[in-house]
Amino acid sequence: MSGTILETRGLTKAFGGLVALNDVDISVEAGKITAIIGPNGAGKTTFFNTIAGAYRPTSGDIIFNGETMKRTPWYAKAIPPRLRQKIFAERLQQYIPAHRRTTLGIARTFQNVLLFGSMTALENIMAGQHPRSRYGFFSAALKLPRARREEERISLNAMKYLNMVGLGTYAGQNALSLPLGQQKLLAIARALATEPQLLLLDEPGAGLNTLEKRELSELIHRIKELGTSIILVEHDMPLVMGIAEWIIVLDSGRKIAEGTASQIQKDERVIAAYLGEETD
Amino acid sequence: MLARLISKWPYLIMAVLLIVLILLPFDWFPGKYTTLMIFIGISTMVTVGLCLLMGYTGQVSLGQAAFFGCGAYISGVFSKYYSVNPWLAMLIAAAVTGVFAYVIGYPILRLRGNYLALATLAIGVIVWIILRNEGPGGPDGFSGIPALSIGGFAFDTSFKRYFLVWGFCLATLFISQNIVRSRSGRALRAIHGSEAAAESIGINVAQFKVKIFVLSAVYASLAGSLFAHHLRHISPQTFDAMASVKLVVMAVIGGLASVWGAIFGAGTTRLLSDEILVRYHVLSGWDIPIYGLILVLVMIFMPQGLFVALRSASYWLRYNWRELPSITKGIYERKVLRLRSGGVQS
Numbered sequence: 001m002s003g004t005i006l007e008t009r010g011l012t013k014a015f016g017g018l019v020a021l022n023d024v025d026i027s028v029e030a031g032k033i034t035a036i037i038g039p040n041g042a043g044k045t046t047f048f049n050t051i052a053g054a055y056r057p058t059s060g061d062i063i064f065n066g067e068t069m070k071r072t073p074w075y076a077k078a079i080p081p082r083l084r085q086k087i088f089a090e091r092l093q094q095y096i097p098a099h100r101r102t103t104l105g106i107a108r109t110f111q112n113v114l115l116f117g118s119m120t121a122l123e124n125i126m127a128g129q130h131p132r133s134r135y136g137f138f139s140a141a142l143k144l145p146r147a148r149r150e151e152e153r154i155s156l157n158a159m160k161y162l163n164m165v166g167l168g169t170y171a172g173q174n175a176l177s178l179p180l181g182q183q184k185l186l187a188i189a190r191a192l193a194t195e196p197q198l199l200l201l202d203e204p205g206a207g208l209n210t211l212e213k214r215e216l217s218e219l220i221h222r223i224k225e226l227g228t229s230i231i232l233v234e235h236d237m238p239l240v241m242g243i244a245e246w247i248i249v250l251d252s253g254r255k256i257a258e259g260t261a262s263q264i265q266k267d268e269r270v271i272a273a274y275l276g277e278e279t280d
Numbered sequence: 281m282l283a284r285l286i287s288k289w290p291y292l293i294m295a296v297l298l299i300v301l302i303l304l305p306f307d308w309f310p311g312k313y314t315t316l317m318i319f320i321g322i323s324t325m326v327t328v329g330l331c332l333l334m335g336y337t338g339q340v341s342l343g344q345a346a347f348f349g350c351g352a353y354i355s356g357v358f359s360k361y362y363s364v365n366p367w368l369a370m371l372i373a374a375a376v377t378g379v380f381a382y383v384i385g386y387p388i389l390r391l392r393g394n395y396l397a398l399a400t401l402a403i404g405v406i407v408w409i410i411l412r413n414e415g416p417g418g419p420d421g422f423s424g425i426p427a428l429s430i431g432g433f434a435f436d437t438s439f440k441r442y443f444l445v446w447g448f449c450l451a452t453l454f455i456s457q458n459i460v461r462s463r464s465g466r467a468l469r470a471i472h473g474s475e476a477a478a479e480s481i482g483i484n485v486a487q488f489k490v491k492i493f494v495l496s497a498v499y500a501s502l503a504g505s506l507f508a509h510h511l512r513h514i515s516p517q518t519f520d521a522m523a524s525v526k527l528v529v530m531a532v533i534g535g536l537a538s539v540w541g542a543i544f545g546a547g548t549t550r551l552l553s554d555e556i557l558v559r560y561h562v563l564s565g566w567d568i569p570i571y572g573l574i575l576v577l578v579m580i581f582m583p584q585g586l587f588v589a590l591r592s593a594s595y596w597l598r599y600n601w602r603e604l605p606s607i608t609k610g611i612y613e614r615k616v617l618r619l620r621s622g623g624v625q626s
Contacts, residue, residue, distance in 0.1 A: 005372070026445055052480065053479070054476060054479070054480075062492075097479075097484075098479040099479050099483055099484045099485070100482075102479075102480060102481060102482030103482050107480070107481070108480050110476070110480070114473075114474045114477040114480075115357045115473070115478060116469060116470050116472075116473035116474065116477065118469050118472065118473060119466070119470075119473070119536070123466060123469075124461075126466055127466040127467065127469075127470045127478075127481060127483075128481045129463075129501065130467060130470075130481055130482050130483050131465065131468070131481070131482030132417055133463055135462075135463060136464060137459060137464050137491065137495065140458055140459050140463065140464050140465070141455040141458050141459050142455075142458070142461030143458050147462060147463075150463065151462065151463070154463065190481060191481070193479070193481070194481050194482055219347065
């Protein structure tokens, strides 16, 4: 795979007066592991939420696989473009909602894991197969052959992803009874079960010990080999420097640098951002 | 032998219950519970819908009696005043109620927690007022609703209607059970777990909430139609806000996370309200505080519902029944000791 999988153009997100993302232009190469780093409050998680669709951008565009995430609703189309721009500016602009983006191929994990507590480990992953399976209330209610077939396929696939993160033996356990390290792996497996082209990992290493972190970076490499592009937000520098092929640095909502690990380590602005010095 | 019997308890209990359910309405069966059981069956249908909505999806509805009332009134009015076939009237009622639930569910299901409870409560009150002021017969309701019939076979006695109602009720239960164990069921539980996470795995949260709201409304509407064609007289007071609260009590007692608990919840609540409280006038007028008390106690001590609590107690018994004599003996001995020591001291 080559080319760009994700691109943002002038992406801005403001919460009232606080501008969490300010005119961010990035492009992420397909099939690579890209890390987003930056000091606390740099806007990393906001960036993730905006890409995954949890937040609506204030302005700017997100382009996934050459397709814009912008949608003009029918009532906005009724107004001539120039007039619309004059009266409403960006306010009528809509973006594809989060669940549709998952279907398109963007999956994510959360900083606070967010597994489904009323389900077993396997069921959590089966739930992740939702966008890749098709049968509704009706066939479910009557247990039509289609429902059975799909259900069988879903559970087989789910088992595959569960084994991939090495949790096959815990299939029948309640998801929240697992230790944090395994919960994090389970959350990654759940995201993988949506069969994404782009996987967003929000602080996958937080709260893990050294051994678990090593396993995690191995897992991330294996996911990459499946042809999935990965963007991760991470605080743990050794982990980031070890696995990321491209690093983007955000500071107070702006992109201040990007490059390979060695370039970033030498970059003066990055050092300044982390140590709090003036650049000039 | 005994051990094997006990390990098969759940099936045994199910089988016995099913046989009792079939034999119950016959004249020679001890006790006259046919009418009560019809009401239990009807309430169960509404409660199952509430279980799906509240227990699995985590969305509260305090206006379920409104849909129940819609089903009863639409079915009654069409079959009585427009001489529509009662079955067709029932279908029309279910369709109209479903559309109604969709139209109101779409905006109000964006609300959460207490706000959603209040909004649904308001819908319930509004529907009740409309039925009372605009429905035929006003606050007294109307009678003369025709009975259901298939070909020449009319469901004209309680005995026949008993089987009709329970047929519907068991069908609802099976359908709901199938839904719970499917892709859609997982989606519903995912929404209950975390809406953000559910969105992140491609579940259209808003749409699923509305779908399950409509399904529960259709269940309630079908139950309402059965109710109207059973009693053949309906009045708006059956569908007031208190009725909605009662339905929530049934769902909570039955255990929100269990479809089959709905029978249990509807059964206990109906038994309490229709039999015990009415037969022994001691507590007449006290049903509202009693429901409140039950709701509070169940929520504090058995948040999973009485049914689930009893079920886990039976599991406990299954694995510990051998030790049971020694446990009871221990309790007994401690009691005797305490009594004796008390006796010595006094």
